[in-house]
Amino acid sequence: MKDKGREQWTIDPYNGEKQSSKTLEASSPDPDPTKGEGTKTSFLSEKEAGQKALAKVPGEVDDIELRGTNSGNPYYLVEIDLDDGREAIVQVNAISGAIRSVTWDDEED
Incomplete structure (x- = not known):
């Protein structure tokens, strides 16, 4: 099953009703760790x-x-x-x- 993105909702904290929503873009595929991509922080040697x-x-x-x-x-x-x-x-x-x-x-x- 392909990821079609996510939807973000804003909910009223008092009555629980949906106030607004927006569709978020599908996340990019996981980075290739062999190419040094990604969010992992590199340390000094x-x-x-x-x-x-x-x-x-x-x-x-x-x-x-x-x-x-x-x-x-x-x-x-x-x-x-x-x-x-x-x-x-x-x-x-x-x-x-x-x-x-x-x-x-x-x-x-």
């Missing part, structure tokens, strides 16, 4: 996240971890070792690349 973090805090990247992918607010935690023994943890937005926060660990392991 770990390398890109590391570069963004290093632009904020110069040093050597120790570890990169992607978090929050199920929460709708994905971010990378990038651990950067500095020459003076400190460690910075930089949160990088996994979609926009914006720096969300920088925290410092002054303790040596």
